[in-house]
Amino acid sequence: MKPQPQDRPRPEPSLSALTSRLRRQAHKVTGPRQAVLEILRRHPHPLTNREIFAALPPGQCDLATIYRAMHLLEEMGMVKRFDFGDGAARFELVGEGDDGHHHHLVCTRCAEVVEIAECFPGEIERRIAAANGFKNVTHKLEFFGVCPECQ
Amino acid sequence: MKPQPQDRPRPEPSLSALTSRLRRQAHKVTGPRQAVLEILRRHPHPLTNREIFAALPPGQCDLATIYRAMHLLEEMGMVKRFDFGDGAARFELVGEGDDGHHHHLVCTRCAEVVEIAECFPGEIERRIAAANGFKNVTHKLEFFGVCPECQ
């Protein structure tokens, strides 16, 4: 079996590598932030704030704090936000220097998520931008279907 | 200037054509439903429930009723739901027999919306489905950028 996209050998960054990124931008390295980063580091999958909260040792930190942490990490580009259309934002750690742009294939039955390498063709996007006079055009793209187990 | 996608000459269906579609499926043709359809008919753009509500003559019907109407219309395939990532669902009337699949280019400054003809290549989608063993794969795709006026 040849490697599939989901077998991506993305090396999880060490926690200290992550916190140093915080420090470098003059943000405090607090317990809650480290805890959140540790969860994200261990789950190379899009996670909702509530899932992160649930994965945390009880009493570790407040849900509101997680929301605030995700905003900060998103602004810093350390995390990328995804929207699977179910009303809850999901986040994934983004490698340093990477923009984290990629897509997912989500099972509409069991919510299994597979990372997809393919992307909307850049030339077509450029053509769309040009045809309408838009600048800085990006896109959000997610795939939905029924996974093998759920069929 | 050659025709652009947004110049689409989509002929709005008559209100009676719409209500007959309701009747045909044994759903009652009520005041609120007609009012909602009338608004959708006149606005060939994705509208939020609140926007529909605001476009209605005051006291015409309750916001909750609009939510219920949109659910019904969506189930019937008379309307298609879009998600621009701002937390509010948007709806567009779908022609009979059509599946309404298309995409938009949204200005991140002023929220202007342009309908886009282009779509994610079907063969690639099929390849993605096959490679992961998924069935019934579809996608959600929206473009975001800055429109000419807002640049």
Place this chain on the structure above:
DNA sequence: TCCCAATTTGCAAACGATTTGCAATTAAAC
């Protein structure tokens, strides 16, 4: 090592979109 100021947190309340329970109303068939 201790101190200070700015940042960050917990908690509870506020929010906006959406859903729901329920009694009153209404469309459509008889």
Place this chain on the structure above:
DNA sequence: GTTTAATTGCAAATCGTTTGCAAATTGGGA
């Protein structure tokens, strides 16, 4: 017209997310 199931309005409930504020904490400097 009557009848009945579908539909509505209204208010309360949910859910994800945000925010005000006082208390706790971090990190730099004395």
